[in-house]
Amino acid sequence: MMLDVHHLTVAYGPIEAVRDISLNVETGAIVTLIGPNGAGKTTLLNALSGVIPIRGGNILFNGQDITRMSPHRRVAEGIIQVPEGRLVLAGMTVRENLEIGAYRRPRSGIAADIARMQERFPILKERSEAPAGSLSGGEQQMLAIARGLMAHPKLLLLDEPSLGLAPLVVQMVFDIVTELQQKGLTILLVEQNARQSLAVSDYAYVIESGAMVLEGSAAKLRSDPAVIRTYLGQSV
């Protein structure tokens, strides 16, 4: 088991945004987290990254208790988050963004990795010396994903990776996700496109209003009528 979350509670002041949630992520699996706006998905990922304080419960990573570990050490351990809303370093160049993605890694191989990312997302090569903030929304999203991959994560936390991406690129991102899984990476996925994310996942959790309401294999949830109604749907 790569990730074990026990009875996690996270609060902003008096409001508990995540309440007593337990979940686990098998090594090498893709696990999807779905839930409506404001359910607490981002909060949960941030708690896993250690950037917001935890009120209760604990987190085990590869058996080690990391509940109180500081964020930079978690990154060093291999827990990488691609944050919601991209958060690129707007004033730094695209290349520098990629370089800093590999901050906790030994220097060797960084250049090769950058080349690989640029091959995947050619815009990152084209605009390599432009400030990241001048990119379009979707281009920034590609940069954010590439930057996350630069860190060689063990556990990748993706928060809405397809946000603002054109359909073709969304497709590509899901291809990357499956490809990464084949390379042995473990992925926890929060995705607006629930249909596609369930399609690539092994297991899924549904949270609503900060609490876990449903879990099961991805296949099982895909045929759950409640899930279909609110998260998958057929047409608008």
Added chain:
Amino acid sequence: MALLEIQNITRMFGGVCALNGVNFSVEQGKIHGLIGPNGAGKTTLLNILSGMTPPTSGNILFSGKNIHMLPACRVASLGMARTFQNIRLFPAMTCIENVIAGQHLIASRPLLPRLLQLPSAWRQDHEYEEDAMATLSRVGLENRAQVRAQSLSYGERRRLEIARALASRPRLLLLDEPVAGMRHGEVSQVAELVRILAGEGMTVFLIEHNMSFVMALCSRITVLNFGQVITTGSPDTVSRHPHVIEAYLGVDKSS
């Protein structure tokens, strides 16, 4: 009748040509979609329409009036409101305060009656507040009214931004990726809202990458690629356009 006419708009950023001779028009009372690959120039076009960025060349007619040189606040006062792709709320204000601030163009709130403590001032405040509350409930945020914008989740922020844009009762509403970060159920709610707005006579011009949303909602769609219009047409024709499929849609595997 065309409410908005975009004539030969070009925009350069240093060496990058974000828009190159864009021409099309948006009909009064319709929902018009703008799609295209990442970096095609959609947001740039929206910025030009709303007066946030001047075009390098070209004209924009808004109900017959040339607006391409007007500052953003003047454009807005002609009845155009917008949302931002990367969401720009008033973070320290509560949700309802955001909407009240959005009423700027329709709420007069004169100073003198206030200084004299006339009851009309308070009555007015009360009315505007109720109006703001109604707008909030249109986007499903009525029970978040007293929460600060900065503590909303991503999807909630998007909706609050729409509410704030609606607060000024614009004739033309520009939405940049209104349903980004929303799941099926929530997307339907926003779609429903946009439909109602169009039914009330508002013209909506929106950018979105969620194809089922765009296709179901828009009566006309313009496709941009590399700063140029590939085609403008009905959802059906657009989605079957080979260039559009090649450059943008791809072959959808999941449906």
Added chain:
Amino acid sequence: MNIFLQQLINGVFIGSVYGLFAIGYTLVFGVLDILNLAHAAVFTLGGLVALWLVQNAALSIWLAFPLATLLSGILGLVINAVAFAPLRHRPDTYFSGLISSIALAIIFESAALGIFGARTVRFPINTITVHIWQVAGVTITSLQIEIVLIAACLMAGLTWFLRHSRAGKAIRAVAENERTARLLGIHVDSIIAFTFFISSALGGAAGILFGLYFGALSPDMGRSIELKGLAVIVLGGMGSIPGAIIGGIAFGLSEVLTVAISGTSNLRDAVAFTVLFAILLLRPSGLFGRKQIRET
């Protein structure tokens, strides 16, 4: 003509002194965007401590200099820990940090007053040997040349450091977005502390050089340069290290040239500030500042 040349030299020199003060300042102010108004107090203390070491502990300046610089760096850590770190997560951290640093500056200055007294003092006359050259009616001293060179080297070194080194990039990342920096595995708190250390060490070193050259140290000596230092950073462009030095020289030259051209110095500072004002209107983000990148 020689007068004019002499004035140019004067301008470059005093400009380098402003730049020297500004360069440490701009690391925290320009790059991290934290306005640390205790910097001038560190500048003062650096000079006074070095003087104390030379005079009372009878150390050679070559030992006193690094020691006082180190101590200034430690003061920077104190400033960060007391005035900034506790406020970092407040919504109004920018202004409250600014004020708490003023509070610290007051405390430092009162300490300097209490410990070193209010009198203007100087390094013993032969602390360092200074050569004076007079060539074709133009006077220049070895210490002047050294100070200009040090300013130039610091400019080049720090620019390289920020642009290419790992720590430099981390500093910029923290400046751009603290939250992202954390998610990327940067130990934000120690990066900020480190930046404060470097910044204050540079500030203290500037104070020592200032004291050595001008031979006048007093507890309030930071005050008059503080304002010009701020102006210089903004003139050069926030976050730009070359901007700090070149802005300093531009400011110094505008002061000196006012005297040289008008023959009187009454309006010297008024002219310098008017130039600053005009440059800001023409280039709203300073000489070397990067322009606003897209907002929408």
Added chain:
Amino acid sequence: PAPAKAAAPEAKIGIVFSMTGGAASYGATQKNGAQLAVDEINAAAGATGIHIKPFFDDDASTPQQGINVFKKFINGDHVSAIIGPTLSDTAHVTDRIAQASSVPVLGVSNTAQGITEIGNYVFRDSLTEAVVVPNTIRTAKEKFGISKVSILYGNDGAFTKAGYEAFKKALLDQKVTILSEQTFAKGDRDFSPQLTEIKSQSPDAIVVSALVEEASGIVSQARQLGIPASVHIIGGNGFNSPSFIKNAGSAADGVLIGAAWSSTASNPLNQKFVKDYTAKFGNPPDQFAAQAYAGVYIVYDAIQKAGTPFAPAKIRDALAGIKNMDSVLGKFSFTSGRDADYKAVLQEVKNGKFVVVGE
């Protein structure tokens, strides 16, 4: 109210200087000087004489705080007289309060114009530049045949500005040509642009109105820029401090200083003062210390003449009547305008020492 039956009546005196802020360096030595005088007086008063109860305070170099201190002295502590404040700016405001409350106030460092004109309760023992300077210029002209000079002065402070005006008037009176006027601001450390300009005009002398912080820098930079020692530098009260010599080093040699006090004056009171002050505080006194020291004695003298420490009006009258009193400053009198009247000195720095070269 007069509880004057006790053997040793106490005279409450408010003493306010700038102990922090921009003028802190003057306030510090002023306070020392005043403290020394108070201690001496109280020791000498014995069991029966009038003692001084000093209320020391700080105006932080700002008028606002000065006003607050004066109000507290007058209405809270009910002092009989006030000594201070350090700066003329502050005195302009505070002395009006003293005047309005009929409490005598003695400035010991204010030299700006118009201060004693505030009213008949306002005195000062600081010789204004207007008194010192003409003499300085005349002697310098006679001795060194100076006919054309450049002026350098601080134009943002009342003290240096007043000095400049006095110099200018004296130079015009003596028909000395003024080649140019240069200025600097408080806190400036670099004077090379102005001095370069001056150098190019080849004056016989440079007339400087500056306080001690700037004075030593000006003198050393002038010499460093290659202005030869044959070009005399003439300064005023601001130069009259041991730290000037200490900070300017050998460049100070040959500088002419017209001043209100000389540390080397042979007057025995002065000799004793310099010795005691140096012993007590570890540093030799400067002019500010001497004037403050003298100020306390002057006020004390008036109190004794008034016979009671509790009648400010009588103290005022006694002050106004002071004539030829022996003090560290020399034979001290007040003019009818309540300004100081005694002989200024002209000093030259020789081998790192002030030497009196004329009166």
Added chain:
Amino acid sequence: MDLHHIFTQFYAVYGSLINFIGINSLLAISLYVTLSAGQLSLGNAAFAGIGGYTAGILTMYLNVPYMVALCAATLMSGAVAVVLGFPVLRLRGVFLAIATLAFGEVVRILAINLQITGGAEGLTPIPNKTQAWMIFTALALVGYFMAVLRRSRIGWSFASIREDETAAKAMGINTTWYKTLAFTIGAMIAGLAGAMSAHLNYIITPGEFGFSAAVQLLIYNIVGGTRIWYGPVLGAALLTALPEILRGIGVSAGPVRMGVNGFILLMVILFLPNGLVSLFSRRKD
């Protein structure tokens, strides 16, 4: 001791302090106005100077009635602010702060060099015409104005610009106009306060409105809290009174008092997150 006596006694000692609190409060509010529109101006001390000199020159040389001089000072500062505001308010953040500071320095140096302003010695003797009731009436009116302004169209526009200028523009707010308005209102209040201060102190000198005076106004605001108009008043009151309080409790004059002063300032900032107002208001966050 009867109460009346105690009161007169208190007023005799602390009357001027109370007046200074009033004047400093007005100055603090003048900056609060600009801050409430998200603009940091370090020129307000200079505007106070402009007001002070204008009024002082009018009453001293032209024997203009005091109330007329006050109005003239207010208008003069406002007029300068309008002229200055349009070019300067394109600047943002610290660039605006430094540009206004540069303006302040230029004004200060001009005041030093001009004849009519009395040079470095300042303008004196200005007739003493300011009375406590004038200061506090002005403060009450300005405070009331600020309280009402908050919920008016102007107030909402200021708040929007402060929160996000780009979004405010997109909502139809003429940001240039409103920023200039905020700047001008602030300058007018500062000019009024400066004029009153000059007629309280008999003198106005260039040294009174330099960099540290400008920063002092910011300190009042932050220490008091900028959430509501009386925050700056509380800040000004505490910091103006602090030296007197320390004097009163016997902290010895000189470096020690200065240090304690700084220490208390630090403690207030560290332990009262929203400034002194948080001691008085219900909403805690």
